[in-house]
Amino acid sequence: MSTTARNQQVAAVQDRPPSEAKKLTTRSRIGLAVLAIAVIIPPFVTTALELTKLSRLVVLVLAVLGVNLLTGYTGLISLGHGVFVGVGAFAMANLIDQGMSLYLAGILATLFTGAVGLVLGLPALRVRGLYLALVTFGTALAFPPFARRLGTLTGGVNGRTVDNEAFVAPSFLSLDDHVHIWRYGVCLAVVALWFVITRNLINSRMGRALRTVRDNEPAAATFGISVRYAKAGALAISAAMTGTAGVMQAILNPYVSHASFDSFLSLRLYAAAVIGGLGTLAGAIYGVLALILIPTINGAIELLDSDAIVFGAGLIIMTFVAPAGIAGLFEGWGRGKPDPS
Amino acid sequence: MTQPGSDDEIGFGLVRTLGRQFNGALMELFLQRCFDGMFTGAIYASLALAIVMIFRSTGLLNFAQGEMGLMGGFVALTLMSPAGSSGIGIPIAGTALASTWIPFHPWPSWAAILAAVAFGALLGSVVERFIMRPLTGKSTLSQVNVTIGLLILINGIVFQVWGSFSRRVESPFPNGKDDFFGLFGARLRYTTVGVWATLIVVIILLNLLIQKTKTGLAFRAITSNREGAALVGVKVNRTQTIGWAIAAAIGALAASLVGGAITLNPLTMLNMLIYALAAATIGGLDSPKGAIAGGLIIGLTQSLAPPYLGIPTELTLLPPLAAMVLFLIVRPHGLFGTVPVNRV
Numbered sequence: 141m142s143t144t145a146r147n148q149q150v151a152a153v154q155d156r157p158p159s160e161a162k163k164l165t166t167r168s169r170i171g172l173a174v175l176a177i178a179v180i181i182p183p184f185v186t187t188a189l190e191l192t193k194l195s196r197l198v199v200l201v202l203a204v205l206g207v208n209l210l211t212g213y214t215g216l217i218s219l220g221h222g223v224f225v226g227v228g229a230f231a232m233a234n235l236i237d238q239g240m241s242l243y244l245a246g247i248l249a250t251l252f253t254g255a256v257g258l259v260l261g262l263p264a265l266r267v268r269g270l271y272l273a274l275v276t277f278g279t280a281l282a283f284p285p286f287a288r289r290l291g292t293l294t295g296g297v298n299g300r301t302v303d304n305e306a307f308v309a310p311s312f313l314s315l316d317d318h319v320h321i322w323r324y325g326v327c328l329a330v331v332a333l334w335f336v337i338t339r340n341l342i343n344s345r346m347g348r349a350l351r352t353v354r355d356n357e358p359a360a361a362t363f364g365i366s367v368r369y370a371k372a373g374a375l376a377i378s379a380a381m382t383g384t385a386g387v388m389q390a391i392l393n394p395y396v397s398h399a400s401f402d403s404f405l406s407l408r409l410y411a412a413a414v415i416g417g418l419g420t421l422a423g424a425i426y427g428v429l430a431l432i433l434i435p436t437i438n439g440a441i442e443l444l445d446s447d448a449i450v451f452g453a454g455l456i457i458m459t460f461v462a463p464a465g466i467a468g469l470f471e472g473w474g475r476g477k478p479d480p481s
Numbered sequence: 482m483t484q485p486g487s488d489d490e491i492g493f494g495l496v497r498t499l500g501r502q503f504n505g506a507l508m509e510l511f512l513q514r515c516f517d518g519m520f521t522g523a524i525y526a527s528l529a530l531a532i533v534m535i536f537r538s539t540g541l542l543n544f545a546q547g548e549m550g551l552m553g554g555f556v557a558l559t560l561m562s563p564a565g566s567s568g569i570g571i572p573i574a575g576t577a578l579a580s581t582w583i584p585f586h587p588w589p590s591w592a593a594i595l596a597a598v599a600f601g602a603l604l605g606s607v608v609e610r611f612i613m614r615p616l617t618g619k620s621t622l623s624q625v626n627v628t629i630g631l632l633i634l635i636n637g638i639v640f641q642v643w644g645s646f647s648r649r650v651e652s653p654f655p656n657g658k659d660d661f662f663g664l665f666g667a668r669l670r671y672t673t674v675g676v677w678a679t680l681i682v683v684i685i686l687l688n689l690l691i692q693k694t695k696t697g698l699a700f701r702a703i704t705s706n707r708e709g710a711a712l713v714g715v716k717v718n719r720t721q722t723i724g725w726a727i728a729a730a731i732g733a734l735a736a737s738l739v740g741g742a743i744t745l746n747p748l749t750m751l752n753m754l755i756y757a758l759a760a761a762t763i764g765g766l767d768s769p770k771g772a773i774a775g776g777l778i779i780g781l782t783q784s785l786a787p788p789y790l791g792i793p794t795e796l797t798l799l800p801p802l803a804a805m806v807l808f809l810i811v812r813p814h815g816l817f818g819t820v821p822v823n824r825v
Contacts, residue, residue, distance in 0.1 A: 217622060278802045282755075285795040285798055403751060407632070452633030452635070459626045
């Protein structure tokens with residue numbers, strides 16, 4: 141790279157606003173208000189069964205956010221995040237067996253998934269670009285048969301149930317007849333917590349480091365960023381939040397099986413992250429909206445046996461029409477330029 | 482003291498098994514397992530060859546390679562099956578239509594497979610022309626997005642049209658109970674010989690095309706220097722379309738030939754793909770020779786590792802995967818690939 145080009149790169153990195161604006165813009169406020177109203181409606185209009193199903197999909201936003209953090213903000217393509225959902229879910233099931241409280245088990249399972257992400261990912265971080273996509277995809281394919289072999293830990297071929305009797309509202313709320321609403325609320329709170337953590341992370345020194353690594357690794361190294369630590373950190377946090385999605389799925393379901401975490405889950409999460417928009421927080425929400433709405437609409441009009449066609453076509457069309465995803469379509473009003481990815 | 486069946490006992494299993502190789506019956510078993518591995522190895526090798534063809538001409542890993550082949554395999558199945566019949570009683574979609582509109586339907590299996598290969602070539606050129614070409618020069622991310630999108634899309638289409646049933650594709654080679662060469666007591670099946678003969682013919686044709694024709698010259702020019710080739714008048718786009726067509730045709734051939742041993746369902750090629758990607762990586766992503774060697778290595782590992790190393794059959798995905806990661810880290814250009822030169 142010539143000196144001029146590198147100077148331009150450096151300038152570009154420096155010119156970028158230091159964060160996605162520390163204060164909420166008007167646009168974000170409107171968006172959050174719409175979102176708040178949207179999440180309040182379901183408990184009033186759905187049955188208990190539908191709400192539980194919805195909760196399971198809502199927690200997937202964490203997995204999509206995990207893909208987004210790694211692929212969108214750090215530039216590491218991951219086609220294997222379904223593995224972390226699975227690890228989180230299996231870890232949760234086993235920690236509950238040990239007699240732990242749900243909160244402690246959830247936190248430990250999350251940390252465990254983060255550690256697994258680090259262990260699995262360290263060799264993967266040596267390869268980049270296309271090859272990383274290759275390795276993560278291979279991991280996603282190998283995970284279900286591997287989980288099937290783990291016997292009682294994963295329930296083997298049949299899967300196993302999860303003891304979620306403790307997952308009820310505190311008695312003073314007298315929500316005993318509406319346990320699904322409490323569970324839905326907890327899911328929303330956990331998702332919101334991870335969103336705040338992620339927002340603070342990407343606005344921090346580390347977040348800027350990640351984006352610099354994504355845009356130009358040599359430049360990042362020149363600035364004194366440890367590329368390896370930045371990538372490893374992003375991977376661990378991304379795996380941890382994806383693990384939380386698995387934790388919540390395990391106690392909502394309450395059943396975990398290797399078959400739920402096949403390679404198509406990973407591909408779906410990736411597709412959702414891309415369709416929603418990589419490199420923006422809102423993108424994860426739009427992505428999960430797509431994950432919820434596409435199967436629902438498809439199921440309602442009974443057009444296709446499987447919604448895979450819609451996801452595949454959506455991924456291809458979005459790459460051409462809106463490379464920055466649905467979030468990119470909404471950019472341009474209320475805020476400055478979109479974050480290029 | 483070692484209890485029978487304890488970990489120590491299993492740990493020494495390999496040594497004892499190797500020691501027993503001199504026992505005649507076990508030698509036959511070993512040879513038999515090698516022959517079995519050679520069949521799947523040939524399938525992996527052809528799919529890996531398709532991946533290498535595209536990587537050479539575009540620097541792109543086509544994750545949809547397996548699914549494009551899968552569609553070809555189902556086209557072959559539809560063309561060779563009589564209307565309204567199938568092994569498990571559920572009619573194969575499209576056979577009724579095919580028997581009305583396609584003369585001489587059901588076709589003999591070799592003709593159906595040739596038609597599937599032609600269909601694969603058509604599919605490959607359409608995908609290249611309308612989806613991949615507009616993305617030339619775009620980021621790795623968007624190219625991965627599109628090939629992953631194609632994987633999901635084509636898999637969805639196959640599932641929609643042909644359903645999730647496992648189907649048996651008739652092998653074009655004699656595949657009866659007694660169709661084998663007896664070799665030192667082991668059975669070398671005609672299908673294995675046939676698949677390897679087909680693969681060798683494909684390689685010879687490919688080699689002739691690349692070394693002796695003008696298209697091949699253009700292909701080599703693009704591989705070595707894309708911009709330079711375009712500057713001296715090589716028709717880069719057309720050559721690339723041909724590359725995709727050939728790759729997809731080979732993929733369709735591979736999927737049609739698995740029928741000799743493995744049933745075809747919408748998930749068959751997904752596992753095949755990872756074996757093929759591992760084979761291509763081990764052999765070197767830009768080396769057709771490497772793809773064949775890699776395919777053979779993976780096929781043999783898959784059939785020999787479970788009995789001799791005590792790896793459970795379901796976990797045969799792990800050794801190729803580990804080998805792939807190891808190669809990417811230690812020797813990214815594989816066994817036969819070109820050592821890349823990075824200009825700073």
